[in-house]
Amino acid sequence: MSDKRMTEEDVVGELRDGMTIGIAGWGSRRKPMSIVRAILRSELKGLTIVAYGGPEVGMLCTSGQLTKAVYGFVSLDSIPLEPHFRAARQNGTIEAMELDEGMLQWGLRAAAMRVDFLPCRAGLGSAVRDNNPDLATVTSPYSDDEYLAMPALKLDVALLHANRADARGNAQYLGPDWYFDDLFAMAADRTFVSCERIVEPGDFLKEGPEASIRISRIFTDGVVEAPYGAHFTHCVPDYQRDEQIQKEYADSAKSPEAWADFRAKYIDIPEADYRRVIGVGQ
Amino acid sequence: MSDATLAEICAVACAEAWRGSGEVLASPIGTIPTIGARLAAITFEPDLVYGDGDASQLGAPLPIGAPADAEKVVEAWLPFGNIFDIVWSGKRHVMMGATQIDRFGNQNIACIGPWAKPKAQLLGVRGAPGNTVNHPTSYWVPVHNTRAFVEQVDCASGVGYDRAAAAGPTAQQFHHVHHVVSNKGVFDFETPEHAMRIRSLHPGVTVDEVQELTGFPLVVPADVPTSRLPTDDELRLIREVLDPNGARSAEVPD
Numbered sequence: 368m369s370d371k372r373m374t375e376e377d378v379v380g381e382l383r384d385g386m387t388i389g390i391a392g393w394g395s396r397r398k399p400m401s402i403v404r405a406i407l408r409s410e411l412k413g414l415t416i417v418a419y420g421g422p423e424v425g426m427l428c429t430s431g432q433l434t435k436a437v438y439g440f441v442s443l444d445s446i447p448l449e450p451h452f453r454a455a456r457q458n459g460t461i462e463a464m465e466l467d468e469g470m471l472q473w474g475l476r477a478a479a480m481r482v483d484f485l486p487c488r489a490g491l492g493s494a495v496r497d498n499n500p501d502l503a504t505v506t507s508p509y510s511d512d513e514y515l516a517m518p519a520l521k522l523d524v525a526l527l528h529a530n531r532a533d534a535r536g537n538a539q540y541l542g543p544d545w546y547f548d549d550l551f552a553m554a555a556d557r558t559f560v561s562c563e564r565i566v567e568p569g570d571f572l573k574e575g576p577e578a579s580i581r582i583s584r585i586f587t588d589g590v591v592e593a594p595y596g597a598h599f600t601h602c603v604p605d606y607q608r609d610e611q612i613q614k615e616y617a618d619s620a621k622s623p624e625a626w627a628d629f630r631a632k633y634i635d636i637p638e639a640d641y642r643r644v645i646g647v648g649q
Numbered sequence: 650m651s652d653a654t655l656a657e658i659c660a661v662a663c664a665e666a667w668r669g670s671g672e673v674l675a676s677p678i679g680t681i682p683t684i685g686a687r688l689a690a691i692t693f694e695p696d697l698v699y700g701d702g703d704a705s706q707l708g709a710p711l712p713i714g715a716p717a718d719a720e721k722v723v724e725a726w727l728p729f730g731n732i733f734d735i736v737w738s739g740k741r742h743v744m745m746g747a748t749q750i751d752r753f754g755n756q757n758i759a760c761i762g763p764w765a766k767p768k769a770q771l772l773g774v775r776g777a778p779g780n781t782v783n784h785p786t787s788y789w790v791p792v793h794n795t796r797a798f799v800e801q802v803d804c805a806s807g808v809g810y811d812r813a814a815a816a817g818p819t820a821q822q823f824h825h826v827h828h829v830v831s832n833k834g835v836f837d838f839e840t841p842e843h844a845m846r847i848r849s850l851h852p853g854v855t856v857d858e859v860q861e862l863t864g865f866p867l868v869v870p871a872d873v874p875t876s877r878l879p880t881d882d883e884l885r886l887i888r889e890v891l892d893p894n895g896a897r898s899a900e901v902p903d
Contacts, residue, residue, distance in 0.1 A: 393729065420773075440773035448771060456760070456770035465759065467778035469733050487737075488823070489779030492808035492816035498764050512819045543704035544728035607717065 371536045373589045375405035375638060378559045381589070382406070382524060385413040385434075389475070389522040389555055391548040392600065394444045395421040395608055399528035399561045401596040404634050404641070406432065417475075417520055419468065419546065421600060422616060425451030426634075428461055429626055436461055437520065439468035443617060445610060450620035467495055472547055474520030479553035486514035525555035528597045529582065530605055531574050532562035536587035539571055539580045542603040552586040561593040563605045595642055612645065651878040655832060656681060656901040657887055658851050659791075661879045662835050664689040666787040666828040667742060672696040673784075674706075674727075674735050676743040680713055680900045682789045682830075684891045686744070688883060691890075704728045713896045736776065739823050742785040745777060747829075749802040750788055752845045752865040754826035754838055756781075756807030764804050777806035782813065785825040791900050793831035798863040810843035832901050833859045835876055840868045849876040 379402070382388070392398040403423045406414075413434045418424055420441030427433035429451045441452040455461045466474070467489045477485045486505055491514075496502055505516040527548045529538035538560045540548070552558040560582070571580050599616065601608035612633070619629035633644060642648030653661075663685025667675050675686040675697050683702070687710040690697040700706050701721060708722035715721075735741045748771055749757040756777060762768030780786050786807060790797050805812055813824040829836040834850035846868035850859060852875055860867055879887065887897070 438773055440775045442772055453770040456767055459766040465764075465773050467774055468776045469736060469779040472730075472733055487779070488782045488819060489736075491778075491782050491820035492805075492812040492824075493774065493778035493781070494759065494764065494805040495774060495778050496816075498804075513817055514819060543726070544730075546729055603717075 368535065370534045371584070371588065371590045372534050372565065373591055375402050375561070375591055375593065378402050378526070378589060378591060379405045379409045379411065381557070381559070382411055384411060386523040387415040387417060387521070389417040389525040389551040390423050391525060391527040391546065391551040392421065392597070393419045393544070393546040394440070394442045395600045395613060396444065397528050397542065397546070397597050397602050398423050398600040399526045399596060400598060400600060401593040401638055401641070402526050402559065402561055402591065403427070404638070407630075407634050417471070417522060419471065420449070420452065422449065422613070425449045428452050428455035433461055435464065437464040437466065437471070439466050439471045443613060445608065446613065446617050450617050454620055464499060465495065466490070467493070470495065470515070470517050471520070472550065473517040475547060475550040475554040477517060477519035478521045479550055482519065484516040484518050487517055488514060490515040490517070520554060522551065522555035523557070525551040525558040527552060527558065527560045527582070528593070528602065529560055529562045530602065531564055531566050531571065532560050532590045533568045533571070534565055534590060535568070536560065536584035536590050537568065537571070537580060538562060538582035538587065539574060541575045541579055541605070545581050549581055552582055557588040558586055559589040559591065560587050561591040561596040563594055563596065563602060565590065565592045593638070595645065595647055598645060609645065651884070653879045653884060654898065654903045655851065656897040656903065657879050657884060658876055659830060659832060659901050660684040660688060660887055660897060661883055662830045662851070662876050663744060663789060664692075665835070666744060666830065667694050667697055670694060670697055670742045670785070672698060674698045674700070674732070674741040676732070676741060678743070678745050679789050679791070680896050681791070682744040683713060684887060684897060687891050688886060691886065692883065700727045710891055712890065712894070713892045714894055736779055736783050739784045742787065742827070743780050744787040744789050745780065745807065747788045747790050747797065747807070749797060749799045750790065750829060751799055751802050751809060753809035753811040753843060754807070754829070754845065755802045755805040755809030755812055756788055757802035757804045759804040759806045761803055774804070774806040778808060781808040781826065782820050782824050784823060785827045787826070787828045787830065790829065790831040793833040793859065793862050795862060795864040798865070800865045810838060833862065836867070844868050846870065847873055849874040851876045852878070
């Protein structure tokens with residue numbers, strides 16, 4: 368019986384330069400931030416990040432490790448525009464594939480189904496076609512309809528943060544929305560899940576109903592126990608977003624010195640210290 | 650004589666966008682559209698479906714700014730995956746914001762300047778490309794000026810009538826840009842070439858004023874109606890039930 372438990376550093380050890388990495392969650396909600404912080408502490412580079420983007424995209428832009436972002440949006444929710452990501456786009460330091468939110472879902476779904484593309488209306492007529500000249504259309508074999516052929520967004524690795532998981536890699540979502548975490552897991556060759564707490568399989572139903580155990584170990588390769596692992600993004604019902612630290616993060620885009628200060632305080636430290644810094648650790 | 654504020658007139662104008670929508674999901678983005686959708690649902694459009702902006706479909710309205718743990722009537726589960734399913738099904742009418750909108754209803758929330766290296770990166774296209782070709786879309790622009798109402802948008806996030814026509818019948822099949830509501834009036838595209846037309850102007854606003862604030866020629870009907878005022882019952886619902894803390898005036902000052 369496999370025990371998939373590992374640390375954030377172990378996850379980073381499985382990543383390689385140039386990989387395409389899907390980061391689940393949505394905006395500034397339930398992002399696997401402890402793994403993202405470990406990536407920032409590593410030498411990894413040339414990454415393509417696929418996401419309904421939040422602060423993980425901005426951080427990896429600012430660290431210079433992100434070469435290309437594939438996204439429907441990048442936002443901090445309560446702070447609508449992500450300042451670090453904006454700077455990277457405006458300075459032209461990253462490549463971008465900007466998609467409709469539904470197209471991104473369809474790209475992950477196609478990868479999960481192991482097909483080259485899925486047809487949809489979304490994207491037709493919009494600037495998404497002008498900005499992504501490789502996107503093709505497909506004529507229906509059953510009518511005269513011509514759909515956009517959304518290509519599969521195949522991921523080398525997906526990173527997820529769940530509320531609970533067991534050591535074998537089943538994962539449980541206790542908040543009202545698992546976003547597209549399931550699709551990210553299925554679209555990836557390998558998936559690593561961090562979670563607030565590792566529980567015994569027999570305890571899942573004490574935490575929430577059967578339907579909340581959304582992700583089967585079939586689709587996961589590693590589990591990291593990471594209390595406050597999504598912080599400062601929210602991870603309801605375990606905790607709300609930390610708006611004060613999120614604001615510190617947003618303000619750190621004002622100068623390289625401010626970013627260096629933020630990085631020194633919250634990123635270039637051991638994870639146990641992170642919990643002390645935010646005032647929840649012993 | 651009504652003592653309605655401009656924000657309240659705008660909320661009612663937003664509500665009117667959903668008149669006749671029937672049993673579809675109203676997805677308002679912004680405070681005044683949210684008041685509008687909920688107002689429509691509890692008055693003249695009783696089958697309209699609306700959520701809490703998170704993952705709950707509500708059976709009774711919540712006031713704007715209700716805390717996360719407020720007691721709510723949840724009549725269905727609406728996580729993003731379900732909302733996307735509803736987009737594909739067409740049973741939805743969204744009211745999005747628009748940093749820019751042009752005469753044929755193309756909308757931009759993605760960036761200002763060239764997309765490849767924008768002067769200002771904004772949100773990204775979000776759901777606008779899919780929304781606009783799958784179901785009716787309206788827009789809310791709280792500050793009507795020539796920076797927002799432009800001859801041509803920098804990045805067509807939401808698809809307008811000219812671009813839908815150029816993209817062909819599959820893009821046009823379910824495409825419908827319904828209303829554009831601003832702090833000056835209500836606009837639609839009910840003209841032969843689907844160019845933006847004045848549908849009504851809010852009380853005290855003149856055609857010359859709104860044309861001055863618009864970066865392209867508006868189609869002006871022979872008779873320009875005045876946007877209707879909220880009824881006494883609507884005013885009570887807005888002030889006591891839907892927005893008791895007055896969040897609406899932060900979006901449109903009194």
